[in-house]
Amino acid sequence: MKRKDISKLTVDDAKTELAELALLLSTANTAYHGQDEPEIEDATYDALKRRNAQIEAKFPELKRRDSPSDQVGSAPASGFSKIKHAVPMLSLANAFSAEDVHDFADRIAKFLGVTTESLKFTAEPKIDGLSLALRYEDGRLVHAATRGDGETGEDVSQNALKIPSVPQSIKTRLKVLEVRGEVYMTHKDFEELNKRQKIAGEKTFANPRNAAAGSLRQLDATITAQRPLAFFAYAWGETSADLSETQMGAVNTLSDLGFQTNPLMMLADSVEDLIQHYTLIEKQRSSLGYDIDGVVYKVDDLRLQSRLGFRATTPRWAVAHKFPAETAWTRLTEIEIQVGRTGALSPVARLEPVNVGGVVVSNATLHNEDYIKGLDGKGNPIRDGKDIREGDLVQVYRAGDVIPKVADVDLDKRTNDMPFDFAQRLSELGISAQRAEGDAVWRYAGDHPMDEVAIEGLKHFVSRQAFDIEGLGAKQIEMFYYDPDLPVKRPADIFTLQTRDDQNLTKLANRSGWGKTSSENLFRAIDEKRLIPLHRLIFALGIRHVGEIAAKLLSQTFVSWDMFWDVVEKAKSSEDARMTIENIDGIGPIVASSLIDTCHSVSARENILDLVSHLRIEDAQILAPSSSPVSGKTIVFTGTLEKMTRAEAKAKAEALGAKVSGSVSAKTDMVVAGPGAGSKAKKAAELGVDIIDEDAWIEMANSK
DNA sequence: GATCCTCGAGTTCA
DNA sequence: CTCGAGGATC
Numbered sequence: 001m002k003r004k005d006i007s008k009l010t011v012d013d014a015k016t017e018l019a020e021l022a023l024l025l026s027t028a029n030t031a032y033h034g035q036d037e038p039e040i041e042d043a044t045y046d047a048l049k050r051r052n053a054q055i056e057a058k059f060p061e062l063k064r065r066d067s068p069s070d071q072v073g074s075a076p077a078s079g080f081s082k083i084k085h086a087v088p089m090l091s092l093a094n095a096f097s098a099e100d101v102h103d104f105a106d107r108i109a110k111f112l113g114v115t116t117e118s119l120k121f122t123a124e125p126k127i128d129g130l131s132l133a134l135r136y137e138d139g140r141l142v143h144a145a146t147r148g149d150g151e152t153g154e155d156v157s158q159n160a161l162k163i164p165s166v167p168q169s170i171k172t173r174l175k176v177l178e179v180r181g182e183v184y185m186t187h188k189d190f191e192e193l194n195k196r197q198k199i200a201g202e203k204t205f206a207n208p209r210n211a212a213a214g215s216l217r218q219l220d221a222t223i224t225a226q227r228p229l230a231f232f233a234y235a236w237g238e239t240s241a242d243l244s245e246t247q248m249g250a251v252n253t254l255s256d257l258g259f260q261t262n263p264l265m266m267l268a269d270s271v272e273d274l275i276q277h278y279t280l281i282e283k284q285r286s287s288l289g290y291d292i293d294g295v296v297y298k299v300d301d302l303r304l305q306s307r308l309g310f311r312a313t314t315p316r317w318a319v320a321h322k323f324p325a326e327t328a329w330t331r332l333t334e335i336e337i338q339v340g341r342t343g344a345l346s347p348v349a350r351l352e353p354v355n356v357g358g359v360v361v362s363n364a365t366l367h368n369e370d371y372i373k374g375l376d377g378k379g380n381p382i383r384d385g386k387d388i389r390e391g392d393l394v395q396v397y398r399a400g401d402v403i404p405k406v407a408d409v410d411l412d413k414r415t416n417d418m419p420f421d422f423a424q425r426l427s428e429l430g431i432s433a434q435r436a437e438g439d440a441v442w443r444y445a446g447d448h449p450m451d452e453v454a455i456e457g458l459k460h461f462v463s464r465q466a467f468d469i470e471g472l473g474a475k476q477i478e479m480f481y482y483d484p485d486l487p488v489k490r491p492a493d494i495f496t497l498q499t500r501d502d503q504n505l506t507k508l509a510n511r512s513g514w515g516k517t518s519s520e521n522l523f524r525a526i527d528e529k530r531l532i533p534l535h536r537l538i539f540a541l542g543i544r545h546v547g548e549i550a551a552k553l554l555s556q557t558f559v560s561w562d563m564f565w566d567v568v569e570k571a572k573s574s575e576d577a578r579m580t581i582e583n584i585d586g587i588g589p590i591v592a593s594s595l596i597d598t599c600h601s602v603s604a605r606e607n608i609l610d611l612v613s614h615l616r617i618e619d620a621q622i623l624a625p626s627s628s629p630v631s632g633k634t635i636v637f638t639g640t641l642e643k644m645t646r647a648e649a650k651a652k653a654e655a656l657g658a659k660v661s662g663s664v665s666a667k668t669d670m671v672v673a674g675p676g677a678g679s680k681a682k683k684a685a686e687l688g689v690d691i692i693d694e695d696a697w698i699e700m701a702n703s704k
Numbered sequence: 705g706a707t708c709c710t711c712g713a714g715t716t717c718a
Numbered sequence: 719c720t721c722g723a724g725g726a727t728c
Contacts (some may be wrong), residue, residue, distance in 0.1 A: 365715045400719040547712045
């Protein structure tokens with residue numbers, strides 16, 4: 001391929017070529033790592049990568065988020081490279097009843113300060129497949145990504161190109177258009193595929209959804225090409241201009257661009273309309289030819305959508321009204337008790353394996369003692385108050401189509417006349433435990449630490465959000481824990497593995513299942529994590545009530561391990577130090593006590609200090625100041641807001657990185673005062689805090 | 705003291 | 719994904 005001299009490239013040329021190179025190189029990468037014949041020779045690959053770097057050097061502002069120069073040599077473990085979504089791919093809140101749908105609409109109306117009757121919604125079937133984001137730049141597909149964790153997905157560009165209903169290029173004037181939708185497989189195609197798989201002696205799929213997922217995530221895209229996948233477009237991510245003013249209009253635009261959109265999408269004027277459409281779609285469910293698991297409702301007006309904004313993981317303006325889950329009856333053979341890392345003892349039902357909606361289930365969660373008795377957390381009856389006993393015939397469903405649960409018990413078939421006695425079972429098992437007043441769970445309360453607790457703690461320590469040590473997963477942890485020659489009983493032991501192995505007569509490398517390479521890889525992976533960010537370390541300690549978020553808050557507050565540890569040490573005796581912790585927004589007395597008590601218990605303290613002696617701890621990054629003028633500020637709203645409700649103003653401010661408080665104090669940076677503002681505005685004036693009116697606030701909030 | 709939201713901890717199967 | 723419970727707010 002002939003390429004222009006770099007010095008003669010225009011900005012547009014450069015942009016187009018960078019997009020081209022990104023796709024080309026990532027295609028080559030995947031083909032290379034997918035045990036396939038490399039599509040291009042190494043020398044060509046290197047030349048293209050060099051050219052990419054040269055263009056980036058000349059036009060640094062054009063460097064792409066998915067730039068090939070950032071993708072170092074080897075692909076990640078999964079075989080697909082990662083793509084960070086420009087706009088996060090969120091999940092939807094669920095509604096399980098007409099009442100939930102009414103609540104959804106009323107909540108929105110209240111948030112916006114309008115009547116429920118004035119709102120319009122779209123309703124469309126919720127396709128049971130897997131979501132896919134297709135990014136087009138200047139009308140050409142530059143990459144395709146799975147949802148992943150919502151922030152970052154996997155690059156499945158080559159695979160997406162093999163789906164007939166995914167256009168390679170579209171006629172649009174938009175610089176950037178990210179189309180989102182669902183990849184699925186029809187029932188007919190699914191059955192034919194399984195027939196072919198069976199004849200070929202390959203594994204068959206349990207259901208169309210698994211078949212679609214398995215087919216899209218093929219490292220070898222030529223396999224994807226042989227799989228009958230289809231794509232419905234229903235949403236969008238980043239766009240360089242608005243698609244429409246309404247949800248319906250935007251989806252119609254996608255349809256005009258050549259995407260398949262769902263014919264059953266309609267506009268509804270009222271909640272009653274929504275429910276009616278739900279019933280209609282449910283009636284057609286079995287004859288659609290593809291799986292759906294509910295109906296999605298969205299606020300039609302896109303301006304209202306943007307005013308409504310997002311909660312932590314879901315948009316406020318959409319909900320998924322789920323169909324009742326599929327159920328199956330089976331025998332509950334036994335109730336077992338599992339031990340968690342906090343010592344929580346949770347009951348699990350062992351079941352005679354049964355197919356529930358295409359998946360074979362043999363376990364189900366029973367949550368806690370009360371749940372088995374037929375009571376929820378507040379003492380209200382569930383399952384009509386029926387208790388669960390070993391030997392019962394039970395009805396099982398998968399909550400959220402994932403977690404198996406017991407929906408019902410057939411009392412007529414019951415033969416066991418003994419209700420399940422949680423406390424008695426624990427004593428039979430020789431487990432000393434107690435259930436605290438007002439608590440739902442039983443916790444281990446013996447003198448000696450339980451092996452199970454220690455093992456779960458170690459698993460937590462190496463988990464993905466903690467130390468994330470490659471090659472040291474749950475299985476290896478269990479093996480090392482009971483290993484007589486090379487035991488790992490606490491986190492610090494991980495970091496002495498290699499020196500201890502060096503002193504041993506029988507080396508890890510000589511054991512069955514291990515070799516020189518795998519043991520060296522493990523030691524290297526461990527060494528790589530001797531440098532660890534502070535928040536990961538705090539999270540990894542596994543302190544009760546201190547999860548990922550609390551660990552980040554603590555890390556942001558204290559910045560360095562020394563500062564953190566110093567305050568925690570002093571907090572036992574110094575009220576001041578304790579209050580420094582409790583005053584962190586998001587941390588209260590219970591979390592603080594848990595942190596302080598744990599770190600002062602003799603054994604934990606010793607373990608922590610020992611661990612830390614093997615590590616270099618990276619200080620917290622001070623949050624980059626956001627571009628918004630209100631970011632990091634504390635704002636108080638007072639008086640009557642005329643253009644938005646309180647809830648909306650608060651959500652908007654928080655989305656911009658501000659904190660919203662109810663009362664004016666010395667910490668307040670700004671007061672937004674509407675008509676009728678009284679004492680708060682007065683107090684603000686006394687304190688010399690900035691006071692602005694609603695219009696000035698809106699201008700500021702929108703100025704970005 | 706009630707209520708909403710978010711986090712933590714526990715859960716299944718491919 | 720769901721439940722229980724902590725934290726913030728009114």
